[in-house]
Amino acid sequence: MLKIIEPTLLLDEAICRDNIRRMAAKAAKSGVRFRPHFKTHQSLVIGEWFREYGVEAITVSSVRMAEYFSARWRDITIAIPFNIHEVERVNALPGTCAVNLCVMHPETVAQLEGRLTRDVGVYIKIDVGYGRTGLLEGTPQLGQVIASLEQASRLTFKGFLGHAGHSYYVTSKDQVRAIDQESRAVMRRLADRYSARFPGLETSLGDTPCCSAADDFSGVTEMRPGNFVFYDLTQLRIGSCDLDNIAVAMVCPVIAKHADRLVIHGGAVHFGKDQLTGENGQAEFGWVVEARGRGWGGPVEGLKLAALSQEHGTITGAESTLESYSVGDFVYILPVHSCMTANAMRRYTTLDGTLIPHLEAG
């Protein structure tokens, strides 16, 4: 039974499962491995839902997450350039769990070879255009890393891994599709160049905008989207989803009512602080939606979460609309960035009131 008293992250399991089902079907149709990124939900319980759609291998973004998910999963890629200081934690991961690391630097390979007491698979991180981490396809460093991997005994070179994070900075499906095409082209050229030398070479991509916009995933061997499990207002703006694909909403009590604003208990410690820019140029930290049934419905015209401090949130909009809320009412709000809101809230409440733990649960 759902009883809300404080800021609560509601999860609509039916929407969430439908998001998983659609993405898994797209991967299956394209014949590529679906290795979803679990950094968005960070939950063993939600992880189990993926299994019902055929998922056997997962992606995480920290050794800490690998430790957590290794309780239930047997094939984990840690998709962040490896921090050599955590090598002992990798050694301590269950031997029954296949572990893949990402590297960019020959010295990391040498240090891993010297300190690993278990076998790992290794992907070379490629910069497919995002410009955050990864090697450019033409850099001599790429050959150096491959050479160092060929000589290593504990490390098996698996292939190339990229993340087209620049897909988050565009606002149309056509632009996302262009990024998707360019990223695949990079991977295809790498495959063409190295497949003969490394049979079974893998190419792995996978951000939610590209994976949502693409009609099929052909041209790579693996896709790793994460955010699609919940989606959010950022993905809506990019064109990755519709409003009714967003699977999480915050519920917050109104604690102060003014003519021109409502103040809720619900701040940066609950939502995170990612923001979008609204049509009027104002910051938006969330959109107010209607309460509907046990969950939520469409947007309440013009009501936005316009400011966040540590524990307070300020909702603005037309005074006639604000007037209909009272102190003590609960307001439903779609988050700007569901990964960060989930990480801040550290647990989920389903529409029937079931609590679902998050890795970071207190």
Add this chain to the structure above:
Amino acid sequence: MLKIIEPTLLLDEAICRDNIRRMAAKAAKSGVRFRPHFKTHQSLVIGEWFREYGVEAITVSSVRMAEYFSARWRDITIAIPFNIHEVERVNALPGTCAVNLCVMHPETVAQLEGRLTRDVGVYIKIDVGYGRTGLLEGTPQLGQVIASLEQASRLTFKGFLGHAGHSYYVTSKDQVRAIDQESRAVMRRLADRYSARFPGLETSLGDTPCCSAADDFSGVTEMRPGNFVFYDLTQLRIGSCDLDNIAVAMVCPVIAKHADRLVIHGGAVHFGKDQLTGENGQAEFGWVVEARGRGWGGPVEGLKLAALSQEHGTITGAESTLESYSVGDFVYILPVHSCMTANAMRRYTTLDGTLIPHLEAG
């Protein structure tokens, strides 16, 4: 013994204690109660340090924090307009702990009176110019709330509480002092108007910029700053502190090195996502400082934490400076907003390697 392997929030206890000592001395000199806000550190251990400087009463910003600190404290103000849905949690707080709530609406007073099973003190939240929550001094609602409090048996009207949060939006001590003067003037007028009717009436203010800029706290009965315990780059920009008053720094490993940037393991899940705007108009999420002794020293010229994603941070600056860092090195970074960084990190590591828990510790 300090051994860092992953993103770590370092706390320099000597700087922190000095920040507490100076603020406590200023309060004592002015003859006002020092009721520090514990939302910044959220730690029972750090809370104990305040006791050595005479602190007996504290401020928190949620019932959850009141529950946590009630294990050790006997006088707690929950400085957020009260969410009536949490009344049972207030009833469950230890009877030995005096609890003060904040209200703005007569209906909240009526609901509290009907549902409280314990006595509480009540402050009326006043808007001293910030424009977030609180009643304006001239509004008829103020008289209505006071009248409802006079008739309540479980609630004792204590006085007026304000938060000059607009002090965060200015960038000089003179501007902060002007806000401080205006806020005190509001409180003085309220005291003049209501003191005869309510002997012992309290007036409580206290944001870190105003409390740091003020030479004395006279004119109110209580001050409630919080952030000063650590300070941060936001306070430095406002003029509330010097660089060497900042008591916390993040330490993060370099995981990728490019000619024009370093990438660290350390993202929005570690730092939070508050940002400042640098001289060149670029976003700044932190400043790189030198490692020095067991702690840190001054800024490394021009190196800024320029971008954050969930787990990654990107440091930019002069290529000649970036060149001196290697993959695997640890970078020391002063945070933009220490309250949010502490809340994200959920624990502290002192310079001698002692772990200090945070309320949100996993």
